[in-house]
Amino acid sequence: AQAVGAKTMAEYMEFLPSMLTAQAARLSSQLGLTNRVQMNFNCVITNVPGPQFPLYFTGAKMVANYGTGPVMDGVALFHVIGSYNGNMSISATSCRDIMPDPEFYKQCIEESFEALKQAANASRASGNSKRKPRSRKTLPKAAPAPVEEQHSA
Known part of the structure; x- marks a missing residue:
């Protein structure tokens, strides 16, 4: 499977309202469809870009936006x-059997994020923040086209 870009995913979401998606996941779970199909994964990570400007509803400003993944058989962890x-x-969203201590998991995520921020800031401070162009691997040249034999009759 190939990863889908955030922009493409956002465009898809215009056509799949969240209520419909949630109902489909619920129906799939109720019918036991996930038990009939062998899943090749048990962890999902999805990126949902939101608007980068404040939203208002009946005059009240939305202060934060949080997502949640569907609870489905066979998916132990959904980010x-x-x-x-x-x-x-x-x-x-996780299964308690798989993750009995979600608070510890939260702590691990926060510590990892802080370490990543520190590494990025250190790189920026040392002047290494400029991206270096990726070295292009030279592809092998194509084999010459086959020569067709001509037979005289």
């Missing part, structure tokens, strides 16, 4: 990484 108005959120 939703979202953004809204310059902020990012990471939400996780």
